[in-house]
Amino acid sequence: MFEKIVVAIDGSESADSALEIACDLAKKYQSEIHLVHSPQLETTAIAVGYGAVEINPNPKAVEEAGKQVMDRAVEKATALGCVPGECIISNGDPADEILKAAEAAKADLIIMGRRGLGRLSSLILGSVSQKVSHDAQCACLTVC
Ligand code: ATP
Ligand code: MG
Ligand code: MG
Structure with a gap:
């Protein structure tokens, strides 16, 4: 069961939890785990700690x-004893890329x-996970 797991990475704490479970x-x-990240103008700078004003x-x-x-994410996975089989960075709509x-x-x-x-919206699920x-x-797992 679960021969290949795709993990969606956006630099958030929730995505970190997703990676831990994966x-x-x-x-x-x-x-085998594959990591996917789709860099976005609005969020990548925040994800690496530059702060919203410096985007x-x-x-x-x-x-x-x-x-x-x-x-x-690769560093974190490796530290958890799990080396990703593929790391995909692809431009486009994050949900489509995942x-x-x-x-x-x-x-x-x-x-x-x-x-x-x-996190600004009040929805329970974000637009990408939705x-x-x-x-x-295939099966999907959304984690807090
Ligand atoms: P929204 O983006 O709709 O304002 P949000 O950022 O809170 O809300 P989502 O973007 O849906 O919520 O994020 C939920 C999960 O989807 C993330 O934890 C991550 O696993 C995945 N995800 C979101 N954006 C990306 C991305 N750019 N690349 C890869 N995975 C992503
Ligand atoms: Mg988002
Ligand atoms: Mg968004």
């Missing part, structure tokens, strides 16, 4: 910040945070 399951089921719309800065978000990565890998589970970095759980062709 690593735990991966060790139990000998699953730089320069695409190079976003690309750099995206790499940092992924590097941190769904594409899951289909390409023939993943049998997607794990993501219930919320992410855009769209992914609605459209996914």
